[in-house]
Amino acid sequence: MKRTTRLACALSLMLAASAAGAQEKLSLRLDYSIYGTHAPLYYGVDKGLYKAEGIDLRIGEGSGSSNTAKLVAQNIDPIGFMDYGTMLKGVAAGMPLKAIFAVHQRSPMVIISHADAPVRSPKELEGKVLGMSASESTAQMFPVLAALNGVDQKKINVIAPAVGTKTALFLQRRADAITGVTYFHIPPLEAQGAKVHYFSYADFGVNALEGGLAANTQWLAANPETARRFVRATRKAYEAAQADPAASVDALVRQRPEQARNRELLLRQLQLSLQASGTPNTKGLPFGVSSEKDWQAMVDQFVQSNQIERPIPIGTLYTNDYNGD
Known part of the structure; x- marks a missing residue:
């Protein structure tokens, strides 16, 4: 009986090891x-x-x-x-x-601006400073937003913040607006007491x-x-x-x-x-x-x-x- 038990235990260990090895x-x-x-x-x-x-x-x-x-x-x-x-x-x-x-x-992509100086549409970005890095998803889709809404991108002063510094750029008011996504950028701005206005890419025709x-x-x-x-x-x-x-x-x-x-x-x-x-x-x-x-x-x-x-x-x-x- 003891031998049978030992064999059963050994078999269980072998099977467990096999399962682990199969990962x-x-x-x-x-x-x-x-x-x-x-x-x-x-x-x-x-x-x-x-x-x-x-x-x-x-x-x-x-x-x-x-x-x-x-x-x-x-x-x-x-x-x-x-x-x-x-x-x-x-x-x-x-x-x-x-x-x-x-x-x-x-699309949860948005344009975020200051509540006391809101940018209410893509066209209103002309003549403004926009924080946006080329590698970001929002930058990849921005030309679509601009084209759909008749925006002259040459009239927008785009500055590219270093990775992880976009929120600081906005809070320091070095940009009139920044690109972002609701779930990533709005919560930390809210947590730091910022009053913001934003509109979504989807609200202005970007169905992506x-x-x-x-x-x-x-x-x-x-x-x-x-x-x-x-x-x-x-x-x-x-x-x-x-x-x-x-x-x-x-x-x-x-x-x-x-x-x-x-x-x-x-x-x-x-x-x-x-x-x-x-x-x-x-x-x-x-x-x-x-x-x-x-x-x-x-x-x-x-x-x-x-x-x-x-x-x-x-x-x-x-x-x-x-x-x-």
Whole structure:
């Protein structure tokens, strides 16, 4: 009996070791330093959602969607969180990228100005100082906003703040306005007592999916099951965030304790982020599924605003194939 018990224990240990050994390492590059939208990814790690799918997910911070797109295109990181406008331009230039899980489907991009000197429309930016860095997703989409609203970009004085200094630039009133996204820029400005006015790109005609996860197409072709397992775990993580945003942020803090001091800011960012997670065309569909109509509208606007020379076949830009179960 003792021998049988010992054999059973040994077998259990072997199976556990085998399961641990089966964990496939996968690296994911964020679009920027950590902010609230990323919390569900850390929740997935913290709660073992990726581990349950046989994935050892390693999350690395980024320095702008343009850089993340390059890293994913080079397969340094097979998957990245990025702005889809940046991705679309990359695909037009030959980058092997494809969207696999759309997080922000209604553009949360905004122009933020001072409440006591508000900029109320894109046209009012002419003659003003605008803080905007070329590598940011908002800068990638700004020409579309300008073209749709008859804005002469040459009449805007654009200054490019260093990474992480845009909020300070605004608070010091060195810029009349800055580009931003609701979930990333509004909460820290609110936390510092700033009185702001803002309008969204979407309110002035920019119908573009803002961002989410994209993958290297060669990696996708070689690893379809890994991609499917990754998306399944990611969908569960974001659905959990919808149900309990605070739990996602707490999981992020457990994984990255240095973020504890930012907990309330991260929570506010995540709450705002989730408000942009769908469009009328994706109502009732699983989190992360995007619509062909939305992608087509985005491509049409990029062509009309001369951001790309010719239309791109929609099927080369995105797939919902990995988000089906």
